[in-house]
Amino acid sequence: xxxxxxxxxxxxxxxxxxxxxxxxxxxxxxxxxxxxxxxxxxxxxxxxxxxxxxxxxxxxxxxxxxxxxxxxxxxxxxxxxxxxxxxxxxxxxxxxxxxxxxxxxxxxxxxxxxxxxxxxxxxxxxxxxxxxxxxxxxxxxxxxxxxxxxxxxxxxxxxxxxxxxxxxxxxxxxxxxxxxxxxxxxxxxxxxxxxxxxxxxxxxxxxxxxxxxxxxxxxxxxxxxxxxxxxxxxxxxxxxxxxxxxxxxxxxxxxxxxxxxxxxxxxxxxxxxxxxxxxxxxxxxxxxxxxxxxxxxxxxxxxxxxxxxxxxxxxxxxxxxxxxxxxxxxxxxxxxxxxxxxxxxxxxxxxxxxxxxxxxxxxxxxxxxxxxxxxxxxxxxxxxxxxxxxxxxxxxxxxxxxxxxxxxxxxxxxxxxxxxxxxxxxx
Ligand SMILES: O=C(O)C1=C[C@@H](OP(=O)(O)O)[C@@H](O)[C@H](O)C1
Ligand SMILES: C=C(OP(=O)(O)O)C(=O)O
Numbered sequence: 001x002x003x004x005x006x007x008x009x010x011x012x013x014x015x016x017x018x019x020x021x022x023x024x025x026x027x028x029x030x031x032x033x034x035x036x037x038x039x040x041x042x043x044x045x046x047x048x049x050x051x052x053x054x055x056x057x058x059x060x061x062x063x064x065x066x067x068x069x070x071x072x073x074x075x076x077x078x079x080x081x082x083x084x085x086x087x088x089x090x091x092x093x094x095x096x097x098x099x100x101x102x103x104x105x106x107x108x109x110x111x112x113x114x115x116x117x118x119x120x121x122x123x124x125x126x127x128x129x130x131x132x133x134x135x136x137x138x139x140x141x142x143x144x145x146x147x148x149x150x151x152x153x154x155x156x157x158x159x160x161x162x163x164x165x166x167x168x169x170x171x172x173x174x175x176x177x178x179x180x181x182x183x184x185x186x187x188x189x190x191x192x193x194x195x196x197x198x199x200x201x202x203x204x205x206x207x208x209x210x211x212x213x214x215x216x217x218x219x220x221x222x223x224x225x226x227x228x229x230x231x232x233x234x235x236x237x238x239x240x241x242x243x244x245x246x247x248x249x250x251x252x253x254x255x256x257x258x259x260x261x262x263x264x265x266x267x268x269x270x271x272x273x274x275x276x277x278x279x280x281x282x283x284x285x286x287x288x289x290x291x292x293x294x295x296x297x298x299x300x301x302x303x304x305x306x307x308x309x310x311x312x313x314x315x316x317x318x319x320x321x322x323x324x325x326x327x328x329x330x331x332x333x334x335x336x337x338x339x340x341x342x343x344x345x346x347x348x349x350x351x352x353x354x355x356x357x358x359x360x361x362x363x364x365x366x367x368x369x370x371x372x373x374x375x376x377x378x379x380x381x382x383x384x385x386x387x388x389x390x391x392x393x394x395x396x397x398x399x400x401x402x403x404x405x406x407x408x409x410x411x412x413x414x415x416x417x418x419x420x421x422x423x424x425x426x427x
Pocket of ligand 2: 020046088089090091092309336337381407
């Protein structure tokens, strides 16, 4: 699928889609509970992968009027009857690898071409230390993964620099084992807010996990716990909303985004980043309403350690801002659906922008964008970021646009409802 984007501004109100991260966790933890209703979940390709995997592991999940009704496995997932295909979803792979480690038997997990390049080494090692056996069939730490259950508690350490999803996965599985676990994080924990999202929902489900952040972060997890996530309303997604807010900021327009209540999402940082860049932004937290008034933007220095999913958005903002934008502490952004630092550098250069790519950062000199035929890299966040850049440049096409179905299926409808001239060509 290819989109053709013409130069346009945006104006109006839109309701942000539900959070992908909260939805994955609510379905997973709901499936490990006895009964659960997940209200207003995100239904997208990635969250469908989690629904599929949880069903394979024994949960019954029905969708009714947009809500998910789950009859769960009460902490005891079943042996899956077939290979679990998680598609493009890294979150699903990491969470289900840990959940499969609780199964009394063998599970096999795989996914699409992109998913099968993503690293899992630290998770595989620590699951082994905790009593399960996980084999990467190609011995490269990537899926396909064969998981032989037997997870028990222990004292273990894990590298936090590649993906926080490893830690979230362990926090979900370990409370259900028969021995206590102490999990220490080696080095810096990147994407930490996502661990806080996990802890928030686990605690809502009644789990007890203690965090000690004195030196390195350490989690102490008592054994033999039960989950009881009864009724969970998924909040709006700040990563998805970032494209709408940035579109207004970049095109000098006014947009109101609703369903933006405060939560544990690190990507709420987009609001401060836009303010620092000079956009007019107000956030009515009580009513969950963010209003952006676009103005001339100036370059900014952003530490992306906690907010990797904002990087494509910040990169296009930097590309139209006056002066230099530096996105630092971003090496983990290379381990996503694609190497997003490289992808954004390549595509912005096609638009005439000066970009310097280092291992851990991008340095962007903002200026005038020129339109072009851009590659979306089969990556939803690259496609959405390039689409809004195209609204400034005009005369732009972006291919592999179907990847928006991974996290924000209504993205083109929403941006068009704000007046953007974006034509979707299904071929
Ligand atoms: O746990 C989650 O829901 C996520 C964690 C982040 O990944 P990493 O922890 O791998 O950086 C983020 O990039 C991803 O989109 C969603
Ligand atoms: C990286 C992402 O998700 P996941 O890791 O679940 O594939 C994302 O949504 O940008």
